[in-house]
Amino acid sequence: MSRTATSPAEIYDLKGLKCPLPVLKTKKRLEQLPTGATLWIETTDPLAVIDIPHFCSEQGHTLEAxxxxxxxxxxLIRK
Structure with a gap:
């Protein structure tokens, strides 16, 4: 079954990974999703609070939550 922009967001568990891995893995996973798809990223890296919003801004993704x-x-990122 293919994912569409209206499919519920999947959860990508990146807990336990340290900078820069959460951003690098998020980038790679988003490349596999269609435009408009959403993806939940879960992380324990304290720097993700800075890195993920910056990544979204730089790459043109929307940080929804x-x-x-x-x-x-x-x-929650919308591609």
Whole structure:
């Protein structure tokens, strides 16, 4: 089954990885998704709070949500 822009966002678990791996893995995963698709990123890297929004801004993605979680953060990105 192929993913469409209206499919629910998948969750990409990047917990335990340190900078720059969350951003590098997010970039690679987003390249596989169609334009308009959404992806939740879950991370424990404290620098992700800075790195993920900056990555989205630089690459033209929309950061739809930025939530603090127990032990980390999660981000909803629209490609």
């Amino acid at each position: 930025n939530e603090k979680t127990e032990g980390g953060h999660r981000f």
